[in-house]
Amino acid sequence: MTDKSHKNDQNNIILYPGLVRRLLELGMDALKAKDGKRAHEYFEQAESIEPENAKVRFGKMLSLVELGKLEEAVNLTDKLLREDSGDYFENLQVHISLLVQLSRYEEVIELLDAVLAENRFPPQHAESLYKLLHFSRQMTESLPSVEQSLVEEELDDEVEQEELDKLQSSNPELEWQAIQSLGKKKQRQATEAFITYIEDSTNDWLLQSYALQFLMDWNVVEEITITKLGQTQVIVPESLKNEGKLTHFISIMKQLLVESLEHEDPILLEMSTQLMVLHSLTLFPFLPEESEQRSYAAAFTIIACERIASDYNEIEIVKSLKTKRSEVLEKIEFIEELEGLVFRHGLPHFKETDR
Secondary structure (H helix, E strand, O other): OOOOOOEEOOOOEEOOOOHHHHHHHHHHHHHHOOOHHHHHHHHHHHHHHOOOOHHHHHHHHHHHHHOOOHHHHHHHHHHHHHOOOOOHHHHHHHHHHHHHHOOOHHHHHHHHHHHHHOOOOOHHHHHHHHHHHHHHHHHHHOOOOOOOOOOOOOOOOOOOHHHHHHHOOOOHHHHHHHHHHHOOOOOHHHHHHHHHHHHOOOOOHHHHHHHHHHHHHOOOOOOEEEEEOOEEEEEOHHHHHHHOHHHHHHHHHHHHHHHHHOOOOHHHHHHHHHHHHHHHHHHOOOOOOHHHHHHHHHHHHHHHHHHOOOOOOHHHHHHHOOOOHHHHHHHHHHHHHHHHHOOHHHOOOOOHHHO
16 A cells, blocks of 8 residues: 655655755755754755755755864865856855855965956856955965964075075065075074064065064064054064063953854854954964954954855844944054055055956
């Protein structure tokens, strides 16, 4: 006798019209309630019935993100893109955001360059994808994490004149190469070159900070005069290292961002944190005052939201960080202005006609 209930023996689900649609609704409701486990169960059930349903697979991916299983999620978005299942650019947007969360910036650049070469960016997605490409290129050229060791094994080679010439070239790309090369040589000549570079106020602020990090690691005790933001300060690298001012500031800012975002969106948290670290390194040693930290945290959050095309409520972000909207807007303007000034060789330059 035929089983008229259409029972699915594998999952023990009674199939009835609209079941997949109902499971999708339940899954999305669970996601809104931040219940990733239950959402994943609903989407898995729906997938067992309609394994090729693009909406089901997309929902499953979102549940994996909620569960913190980003590697599984990015593998799924990659599959969706390769199979051209569902809305290609919606899948691309999420896939790129996941790659950013996983700090796989080279893959972001490679993928978006390929899409850009085909002139495939539709107007509604163009700006956010350009910003993600901008950010990824910036991060591949930016400073390493402050937690990383900045010095490799000391070399005995003599510093070549070519490296010193690059450092004085007024070409940020060549200067960046020279700093990386000289940083491997803990030698008096390299130290003197870095001090001269830092004291020249016309040099790139981010690259100055990178050179300064090497001098701090080498416990250099010479006094150095540094100027940024129209402010001048006499510093001693060894003292800066012992004070731990930069590490302390970044730690506090990370805590503010985590408190605000850890239960909302891990991708947004990662993007906001990366922006904050890069900005802090650029300004160092002239870091924001304690009274400005919350407005800066809100500003980084809002900028990150815009760059990954994430829905956000500006008022709610300002409120959650207990700051003032006017101050946050000022910080946003300053951050974006600063990004346009520093380390320019690592950033893509798009004309309005390109968008």
